Amino acid sequence: MGKILTMPFDGSKESATATTAPQDVSREDAATFDVLRKMREDILCCALKPDQRLRFGELRQRYGTSVGTLREALSHLVSEGLARTEAGRGFQVAPISLNDFLDLSELRVYLETRTLADAIRHGTDAWEAEIVSSYFLLSKLGKPSPDDPVSLKREWGKRHKRFHDSLVATCTSPWSLHFRSELFDQARRYHWLTMIHARSRRKNEHLELRDAVLARDVALACGLIEKHIRGTVEQAASEVPGLTLEMTKRKKA
Amino acid sequence: MGKILTMPFDGSKESATATTAPQDVSREDAATFDVLRKMREDILCCALKPDQRLRFGELRQRYGTSVGTLREALSHLVSEGLARTEAGRGFQVAPISLNDFLDLSELRVYLETRTLADAIRHGTDAWEAEIVSSYFLLSKLGKPSPDDPVSLKREWGKRHKRFHDSLVATCTSPWSLHFRSELFDQARRYHWLTMIHARSRRKNEHLELRDAVLARDVALACGLIEKHIRGTVEQAASEVPGLTLEMTKRKKA
DNA sequence: AGTCCCGAAAGTTTCGAAAATCCGTTTACA
DNA sequence: TGTAAACGGATTTTCGAAACTTTCGGGACT
Numbered sequence: 001m002g003k004i005l006t007m008p009f010d011g012s013k014e015s016a017t018a019t020t021a022p023q024d025v026s027r028e029d030a031a032t033f034d035v036l037r038k039m040r041e042d043i044l045c046c047a048l049k050p051d052q053r054l055r056f057g058e059l060r061q062r063y064g065t066s067v068g069t070l071r072e073a074l075s076h077l078v079s080e081g082l083a084r085t086e087a088g089r090g091f092q093v094a095p096i097s098l099n100d101f102l103d104l105s106e107l108r109v110y111l112e113t114r115t116l117a118d119a120i121r122h123g124t125d126a127w128e129a130e131i132v133s134s135y136f137l138l139s140k141l142g143k144p145s146p147d148d149p150v151s152l153k154r155e156w157g158k159r160h161k162r163f164h165d166s167l168v169a170t171c172t173s174p175w176s177l178h179f180r181s182e183l184f185d186q187a188r189r190y191h192w193l194t195m196i197h198a199r200s201r202r203k204n205e206h207l208e209l210r211d212a213v214l215a216r217d218v219a220l221a222c223g224l225i226e227k228h229i230r231g232t233v234e235q236a237a238s239e240v241p242g243l244t245l246e247m248t249k250r251k252k253a
Numbered sequence: 254m255g256k257i258l259t260m261p262f263d264g265s266k267e268s269a270t271a272t273t274a275p276q277d278v279s280r281e282d283a284a285t286f287d288v289l290r291k292m293r294e295d296i297l298c299c300a301l302k303p304d305q306r307l308r309f310g311e312l313r314q315r316y317g318t319s320v321g322t323l324r325e326a327l328s329h330l331v332s333e334g335l336a337r338t339e340a341g342r343g344f345q346v347a348p349i350s351l352n353d354f355l356d357l358s359e360l361r362v363y364l365e366t367r368t369l370a371d372a373i374r375h376g377t378d379a380w381e382a383e384i385v386s387s388y389f390l391l392s393k394l395g396k397p398s399p400d401d402p403v404s405l406k407r408e409w410g411k412r413h414k415r416f417h418d419s420l421v422a423t424c425t426s427p428w429s430l431h432f433r434s435e436l437f438d439q440a441r442r443y444h445w446l447t448m449i450h451a452r453s454r455r456k457n458e459h460l461e462l463r464d465a466v467l468a469r470d471v472a473l474a475c476g477l478i479e480k481h482i483r484g485t486v487e488q489a490a491s492e493v494p495g496l497t498l499e500m501t502k503r504k505k506a
Numbered sequence: 507a508g509t510c511c512c513g514a515a516a517g518t519t520t521c522g523a524a525a526a527t528c529c530g531t532t533t534a535c536a
Numbered sequence: 537t538g539t540a541a542a543c544g545g546a547t548t549t550t551c552g553a554a555a556c557t558t559t560c561g562g563g564a565c566t
Contacts, residue, residue, distance in 0.1 A: 030341075030526095031550070055517070066551045068321050071519080072328045079332045081431070088283075088557050090518060104428045110363065175357045178334070179432055284520070309548070319521045324549085341527050343548060 035063050036073040043082050043093055044188045045154060046196075054083065054091040080182060098236075098243050101190045104183050105233045111180040112229065113222040115168040120218050122170045128214060134163040135210045146196055153195055157188060163206065167213055187229075190236050190243075198239035202231060288316050289326040296335045296346055297441045298407060299449075307336065307344040333435060351489075351496050354443045357436050358486045364433040365482065366475040368421040373471050375423045381467060387416040388463045399449055406448055410441060416459065420466055440482075443489050443496075451492035455484060 039059075042048045059070050074091045077083040085091045119127070138159045144152050164184065171177050205228045212221040236243060295301045312323050327344045330336040338344045372380070391412045397405050417437060424430050458481045465474040489496060 057517080067518085067553095068324075068520095068551065069549090071321075072325055075325050075328050076332050079329055088518060100427075103426050106426070107428050107432070173356050173359070174353075175360050175436070179360070183428070308546095310546090320548085321522090321550095322520065341548060 031065060032069050032072050035065050035069055036076050038063060039073055040077060040080075040082060040185070041154075043077065044185060045150075045157070045192050046189065048093050050093050050096045050189075052093045054093065056090070081186060096189060096193075096243070101187075101233060101236060101243070104186050105229055108180070108183045108187060109226050109229050111176060111183060112168070112225050115171040115173065115176050115180050116213070116221055116225055117218045118173060118176070119168045119171040120213060120216050120221060122172055123216065124170060127166070127170045130166045130169065131163075131210060131213060134159065134166040135206065138163045138206060139204075143201075144195060146199065153192070156195075157192065160191075161188070163210075167209070187232070190240075191232065193240045193243065194232065194236045197241060198235055200235065200239060202235070205231070284318060285322050285325055288318050288322055289329050291316060292326055293330060293333075293335060293438070294407075296330070297438060298403075298410070298445050299442065301346050303346050303349045303442075305346045307346065309343070334439060349442060349446075349496070354440075354486060354489060354496070357439050358482055361433070361436045361440060362479050362482050364429060364436060365421070365478050368424040368426065368429045368433050369466070369474055369478055370471050371426060371429070372421045372424040373466060373469050373474060375425055376469065377423060380419070380423045383419045383422060384416075384463060384466060387412065387419040388459065391416045391459060392457075396454075397448060399452060406445070409448075410445065413444075414441070416463075420462070440485070443493075444485065446493045446496065447485065447489045450494060451488055453488065453492060455488070458484070 039048075048054070054074065056067050056070060060067065063070065074083055074085070078085050078091070082094050083091050084094055138156075141152070141156050141159060144156050161184065165181075168177065168180065205224065209221065209224045209228065212224055292301075301307070307327065309320050309323060313320065316323065327336055327338070331338050331344070335347050336344050337347050391409075394405070394409050394412060397409050414437065418434075421430065421433065458477065462474060462477045462481065465477055
């Protein structure tokens with residue numbers, strides 16, 4: 001029972017391990033998990049562009065790890081739909097298209113409303129507190145313009161995700177939450193493109209959403225999030241250049 | 254994503270030493286993919302039992318492959334929800350519980366009806382032909398009793414999956430199909446338990462379903478599949494011993 | 507010119523061993 | 537006698553290299 005696992009004391013009070021990332025409080029899976037997270041973030045933020053070929057040589061240098069570890073991370077990304085692999089031809093970043101965005105957004109409407117409704121019904125004080133907190137952090141930044149630096153966009157993306165996650169945190173259906181999370185990540189790729197290109201501003205839908213959720217108004221909150229998702233799609237469709245209905249023209253020079 | 258291809262694979266043959274398979278037309282990923290498929294099937298059929306620890310030593314012997322390959326396959330299974338992994342404690346088969354079955358079945362009702370309705374609306378002649386064909390193969394076997402040999406149960410499971418896949422094959426939403434497929438595989442674990450333990454017989458719901466789909470009756474077909482899924486849950490809940498609401502009692506012998 | 511074949515180069519896949527980690531047991535000490 | 541550190545065996549995790557596959561380009565033949 002006793003989970004006191006006392007480390008064999010090494011003398012140094014502050015473990016000054018300079019070699020690897022020192023931010024390990026509860027290291028998940030160490031190297032593999034770390035590489036996976038970084039890589040996912042890079043795909044979501046289009047640092048690794050859609051359809052880009054992922055060669056092991058470059059990746060090994062970029063993330064400073066071995067082939068085996070990379071392979072495991074890539075394998076994960078494939079089953080999340082963020083990468084593709086074919087026969088003996090290695091891996092590549094999953095393509096994007098308006099069709100794909102439309103498809104996944106339709107499913108998102110269902111899963112977000114389903115999880116949100118359930119979360120509201122099972123909401124607790126701690127849940128409300130986290131919503132308030134994460135909204136505060138989100139609003140403090142304000143949606144970045146295309147001209148803002150990448151680091152700001154990344155930070156906003158993180159806070160945006162945290163806010164939406166907090167809304168559905170008390171949902172009682174693990175499977176619904178799981179798929180919602182995967183689809184949300186998928187949508188983030190398109191959100192990133194919108195952030196880069198779109199100049200139009202939408203009104204603060206997050207505030208409305210927060211208040212509706214805190215008021216426990218299921219119908220209103222679900223309606224708002226549906227409008228939120230659909231609005232994002234329309235904005236991307238009209239303002240992101242090159243996001244046509246079919247981006248699958250495999251032009252070979 | 255794209256592993257919804259329902260090719261008529263013969264698989265499951267012990268071709269360990271059969272060096273050159275006859276002109277592999279569809280060789281997917283050779284070793285890794287092969288191990289992954291075998292392992293998934295073993296988990297679905299409870300040859301690897303829920304909560305069972307998956308040690309590399311045993312697995313290496315069972316599947317005749319290396320640690321790295323196993324790791325990649327296990328990694329896949331984790332993101333499909335068929336296995337778990339924790340810190341530095343290796344992998345284990347995902348647990349099962351009635352709660353889990355109820356949760357995933359509720360989501361299945363939505364995804365199956367959604368994909369089925371869309372598939373019917375976009376049905377083609379080839380789609381109908383495959384439905385007729387796969388139903389024929391399914392009905393030829395008849396649902397196995399608990400006393401039937403494992404090989405028969407496995408074959409029935411394959412044909413059952415192929416039939417249900419054929420129904421939704423023309424659905425136009427890749428994401429819906431993807432999640433439907435994952436949930437269907439999850440449900441197969443519980444179907445297997447039911448096949449092993451349940452002795453009650455249900456009427457031939459597959460025939461009704463087939464005819465409703467071929468008649469392009471969306472409402473009827475969706476109603477039938479909903480009843481089909483819910484009926485399976487009830488049968489499992491009442492006839493599978495040990496499938497209680499909480500199976501998470503961590504009894505250590 | 508066009509087509510086919512063959513060899514070299516680039517890249518991917520698989521493997522087993524070395525390093526790191528965990529768990530149960532023993533041992534030291536109050 | 538009880539607590540906690542140290543030890544040893546077992547297991548996991550990571551890595552780089554060997555084996556294999558695909559791609560590309562030159563040269564001979566139609």
